Amino acid sequence: MVRLDYYIFGYYKVRVKEEHKTYFLNESLKEKLSFKINSDGEFLISAWHKKRLNSLFSKEIFTYSPILGIPSFVIKNKKRYGLISGILLVSLLFFLSSLLVWDVRLECEDGIDTIRARELLDESGLFVGALWHTLDNSKIENSLLLSSPDIGWVNINRRGSVAYVEMRKKDIPDTPGQLIYSNIVAAYDGVIEEISVKSGYAVVKAGDSVRAGDLLVSGIMPDALGGAIVNAEAMVIAKRTDTVSVEISKLGTKTLLDPPFLSDFSIKIFNFSVNILKSGGNFDNEYAIIEKNTPIFIFDKKIPLEFNFTYRQQKREISLTHSPDEMTSLAAVELNGKMLELLKTSTLISLRTDGGFFGDKYMLTSYVTHSLNIAKEVQIEIG
Amino acid sequence: MRKKSKDKRQRSQRPPHFHIEADRYSGGISVIISGVKEIIDFSDTQVILSLVGGKISIKGTLLTLTLFENGTLQIFGKIALWEFLYGKA
Numbered sequence: 001m002v003r004l005d006y007y008i009f010g011y012y013k014v015r016v017k018e019e020h021k022t023y024f025l026n027e028s029l030k031e032k033l034s035f036k037i038n039s040d041g042e043f044l045i046s047a048w049h050k051k052r053l054n055s056l057f058s059k060e061i062f063t064y065s066p067i068l069g070i071p072s073f074v075i076k077n078k079k080r081y082g083l084i085s086g087i088l089l090v091s092l093l094f095f096l097s098s099l100l101v102w103d104v105r106l107e108c109e110d111g112i113d114t115i116r117a118r119e120l121l122d123e124s125g126l127f128v129g130a131l132w133h134t135l136d137n138s139k140i141e142n143s144l145l146l147s148s149p150d151i152g153w154v155n156i157n158r159r160g161s162v163a164y165v166e167m168r169k170k171d172i173p174d175t176p177g178q179l180i181y182s183n184i185v186a187a188y189d190g191v192i193e194e195i196s197v198k199s200g201y202a203v204v205k206a207g208d209s210v211r212a213g214d215l216l217v218s219g220i221m222p223d224a225l226g227g228a229i230v231n232a233e234a235m236v237i238a239k240r241t242d243t244v245s246v247e248i249s250k251l252g253t254k255t256l257l258d259p260p261f262l263s264d265f266s267i268k269i270f271n272f273s274v275n276i277l278k279s280g281g282n283f284d285n286e287y288a289i290i291e292k293n294t295p296i297f298i299f300d301k302k303i304p305l306e307f308n309f310t311y312r313q314q315k316r317e318i319s320l321t322h323s324p325d326e327m328t329s330l331a332a333v334e335l336n337g338k339m340l341e342l343l344k345t346s347t348l349i350s351l352r353t354d355g356g357f358f359g360d361k362y363m364l365t366s367y368v369t370h371s372l373n374i375a376k377e378v379q380i381e382i383g
Numbered sequence: 384m385r386k387k388s389k390d391k392r393q394r395s396q397r398p399p400h401f402h403i404e405a406d407r408y409s410g411g412i413s414v415i416i417s418g419v420k421e422i423i424d425f426s427d428t429q430v431i432l433s434l435v436g437g438k439i440s441i442k443g444t445l446l447t448l449t450l451f452e453n454g455t456l457q458i459f460g461k462i463a464l465w466e467f468l469y470g471k472a
Contacts, residue, residue, distance in 0.1 A: 021425065022424070025425060026421055029454060033452070034452045036448070036450075037447065037450075039428075039446060324437075329468075331467070350404065350406040352404040352405070353403040353404075354402050355403075355436065355467065356436045357436055364467075
């Protein structure tokens with residue numbers, strides 16, 4: 001995609017010859033040039049950057065296209081004054097008209113008062129003739145949810161200059177006949193991105209920052225909505241940042257296992273077990289255990305006789321020195337494992353990783369921004 | 384005492400460590416890396432960079448490279464794997 005300023009002031013498509021690509025990239029890095037290049041060595045530069053490129057590199061390593069963008073069009077049609085002024089006028093009108101809301105199309109589920117919904121939209125600032133840049137869809141959606149008892153879900157979409165608003169009814173039980181009543185609280189700290197309430201009364205909105213334990217959706221409806229007690233059900237997606245860090249020391253330990261030896265042997269007949277060999281001593285932590293059960297078959301039929309062998313292997317810890325190569329790969333593997341554990345129930349949004357050697361240690365630290373459902377049901381105690 | 388101040392001076396002169404930042408977009412993953420010393424290899428499927436304190440290899444498809452004026456590099460594409468490697472270029 002070509003930058004708007006490139007279109008307006010003109011640009012060139014440049015191709016670096018394959019054999020000079022790596023040299024050119026490294027020199028550009030040193031000279032602090034800025035551009036986006038694909039694997040074929042093609043990139044776009046503005047007309048004024050071309051001069052700098054020519055002063056830094058030999059012309060032989062590039063091939064240039066003719067000038068592209070609006071200057072190219074102007075050069076071709078420079079004597080057609082009517083055409084150019086017409087295009088400018090139409091562009092200006094087009095730009096001005098796109099700043100306004102031309103229509104608001106409302107689609108409501110049965111049970112929602114459409115006239116009242118339109119009034120609420122007007123009060124929120126979404127009406128025909130409003131300026132698009134003054135509107136914040138999320139804020140309007142939240143204000144509608146909080147101001148109307150009937151609306152359970154709102155979605156505002158912009159297509160061209162038209163606003164499409166969709167509304168669904170809130171499920172409010174007629175009589176509080178349930179046995180369990182609950183609130184929804186935050187299970188973790190975070191910034192709310194999205195909240196969809198199936199039942200209950202939302203006390204927070206998208207963009208709010210919450211701490212673990214904060215009330216998100218109340219099971220006690222306000223007096224204006226009947227004051228009923230319900231089992232609050234909601235999905236609250238929040239964004240949070242966690243830090244995952246691993247540290248690998250130059251000096252490490254490795255566990256080695258000795259060859260196994262038979263420590264226990266028993267014969268199991270029906271459900272009775274007869275110990276033939278049983279070694280004494282405490283084998284708990286220093287030994288790895290291998291158990292092997294051998295059932296006996298006669299003519300492909302299992303008979304109620306089984307030999308149970310238990311082997312043990314002594315563990316020995318030896319100290320070793322990791323090479324820098326091993327330290328980086330060990331840190332990467334450990335970080336990967338921690339990251340997978342963290343992202344088991346959430347979606348990754350962004351990731352920042354810093355790494356480096358600090359004395360005898362190699363440290364990798366990742367700052368993970370992820371989104372997850374933080375809704376936790378907590379029962380309301382009545383009495 | 385003199386040795387200590389010498390150590391401190393050396394530490395302050397040491398170049399900063401590398402920094403990596405990844406974001407997911409609809410067209411793929413964008414990885415922004417600072418602390419790049421050298422671009423060792425760049426192709427449609429692989430980028431190998433020499434960083435302060437090691438090397439990094441990024442593998443994927445449809446990879447593009449963006450250089451910024453502050454020496455930061457952005458790799459964009461369908462990134463499948465990145466590996467931290469040690470060793471000089």
